[in-house]
Amino acid sequence: MFGARLCNPRTSSGVGFRHEMSGIRKLCVRLLEIAVSLVLLEVCSFFALHQLERIREGMVVDLFIESHFAADMEAYRREFVAKRYDPLLGWHNKPNTRHAQVNIAGRPWISHIDADGARADGHPHAVVGVATYGDSMTFCSEVDDDQTWQYYLEERLGQDVKNFGVVSYGSAQALLKFQRDVAAGRVAPVTILVIFEENINRVVNAFRPFYGPKSGVRLGFKPSLRLEGDRVVLRENPFRHPDLSVESLKQVAYETSEWDYWSSRKARLAFPYALQLIKATYYLFDQKWSDLWEKREGLAVMEFIVREFADASRRADSRPVLLFIPTSETLESGGPARYAPFAQRMRGAIPDLLVIDVLEASFERARFNVLPFAGHASAYGNRVIADLLYAKLETRSAGR
Numbered sequence: 001m002f003g004a005r006l007c008n009p010r011t012s013s014g015v016g017f018r019h020e021m022s023g024i025r026k027l028c029v030r031l032l033e034i035a036v037s038l039v040l041l042e043v044c045s046f047f048a049l050h051q052l053e054r055i056r057e058g059m060v061v062d063l064f065i066e067s068h069f070a071a072d073m074e075a076y077r078r079e080f081v082a083k084r085y086d087p088l089l090g091w092h093n094k095p096n097t098r099h100a101q102v103n104i105a106g107r108p109w110i111s112h113i114d115a116d117g118a119r120a121d122g123h124p125h126a127v128v129g130v131a132t133y134g135d136s137m138t139f140c141s142e143v144d145d146d147q148t149w150q151y152y153l154e155e156r157l158g159q160d161v162k163n164f165g166v167v168s169y170g171s172a173q174a175l176l177k178f179q180r181d182v183a184a185g186r187v188a189p190v191t192i193l194v195i196f197e198e199n200i201n202r203v204v205n206a207f208r209p210f211y212g213p214k215s216g217v218r219l220g221f222k223p224s225l226r227l228e229g230d231r232v233v234l235r236e237n238p239f240r241h242p243d244l245s246v247e248s249l250k251q252v253a254y255e256t257s258e259w260d261y262w263s264s265r266k267a268r269l270a271f272p273y274a275l276q277l278i279k280a281t282y283y284l285f286d287q288k289w290s291d292l293w294e295k296r297e298g299l300a301v302m303e304f305i306v307r308e309f310a311d312a313s314r315r316a317d318s319r320p321v322l323l324f325i326p327t328s329e330t331l332e333s334g335g336p337a338r339y340a341p342f343a344q345r346m347r348g349a350i351p352d353l354l355v356i357d358v359l360e361a362s363f364e365r366a367r368f369n370v371l372p373f374a375g376h377a378s379a380y381g382n383r384v385i386a387d388l389l390y391a392k393l394e395t396r397s398a399g400r
Contacts, residue, residue, distance in 0.1 A: 045273035052267075052280055058213035059280050061257050062269040068209060068218070069250040077249070080219050081242045088180065089173050090208075090222035090237050093117045093166055103142035104375035110144055116186070119163040121145040121154070129159030131187070131318075133174040134194030135202075137325050138165025140382055142370045147379035152386030157393075162188060168217050170202030171195055171305050172225050172234070178309065182316045190393065192321040193309045195302070197330060197337050200292045203301050204261035206235060207253055211262045219249065225304060226261065227297040232304040235259070261297075293338040306346055310353045321354045322346065323389065325377075331365040332373040354392060361388040 053060040057067075084091040093113045100110050114120040119139055123146065132138050132150060140148035140163070150161040164177060174193060181187065205211040208220025221239035225232055238252050257263040267280035292298025306322060313320035326337040337343075337359060347355045361384050366372045368381035377385065 045277040121151040125160040130161040130190045132192045135169040136167040138194040142376040149382035149385040156390040206260045225301045328373040
């Protein structure tokens with residue numbers, strides 16, 4: 001038409017091309033910004049994981065292992081192998097030894113280990129009536145030999161009560177120790193397996209420092225139990241040879257961290273670091289994640305231990321007794337222990353098993369521990385345990 005503007009094809013296509021190139025440049029710039037942001041996020045997360053490990057030791061597994069197996073570990077390894085190492089159980093009490101320590105209240109206490117690896121109490125009896133197995137609440141840490149509940153129970157029974165408790169043990173270790181004693185013919189008419197409320201956290205743990213980084217057992221490799229499908233599986237102590245070097249043990253720790261219950265839930269120094277940081281932060285602030293008394297695996301593993309204990313006792317013609325001891329936190333709360341439903345279920349499931357809960361006794365809760373609601377059982381607390389056990393054992397013996 002007359003008066004219409006003619007379009008230059010080359011000009012029109014040039015404008016479109018420049019517009020397209022501008023869009024591509026913007027996209028590239030945006031992608032570059034995203035890439036830089038992701039790199040910065042990863043770098044910051046990498047350093048944040050290191051900082052978190054400094055703040056809370058044991059939260060980043062790889063960093064913890066590297067620092068744990070430090071230069072001084074060789075001297076500790078030699079001493080540990082000479083004095084505490086056990087290829088089956090992880091560690092044990094060295095026979096014929098004496099230990100002087102200071103408890104949480106600042107008072108010195110002394111323990112003696114006899115030729116059997118049991119805690120001696122200077123209160124010998126001709127007849128062994130009871131054998132006890134468990135952790136430091138069984139060993140009666142923080143009080144003298146004549147203030148343990150085994151000593152007080154001996155006074156009531158007039159028979160020897162062997163104390164085979166071992167500090168930092170889990171219930172699986174206690175069970176295996178008992179089974180080994182049965183195989184060796186060391187059996188008492190009554191056997192007591194002690195389950196401290198917190199012990200359920202230890203049974204799924206294969207390297208003690210993964211669960212408690214400040215654990216005094218720095219080479220605390222140990223047998224553990226895990227639920228695989230519908231089966232409870234025993235994993236042997238990964239520290240099977242006493243001559244393993246520190247470097248070899250470090251590699252064992254890395255391997256163990258892949259299936260240990262606690263380390264598998266913690267952060268790793270691995271890409272993407274940001275996701276590992278989120279994982280670490282979640283478990284840092286979540287206070288309920290460790291309550292295995294409410295989880296299927298914890299309950300299945302603990303029931304396996306109890307049934308194995310009852311069966312082994314039965315075959316050895318020993319009366320099985322299961323003793324539950326609450327934590328100081330439970331005592332302070334004034335409520336029931338987290339193990340209460342499980343204990344009640346075991347009463348019904350295994351009729352010949354005598355199940356005793358310390359909370360069945362009437363006592364001053366603030367006096368039960370060495371300090372009010374802190375530390376192990378005091379002499380008063382151990383007296384409470386002994387009196388309750390005596391009453392329950394006498395009642396069962398009388399058939400009432």
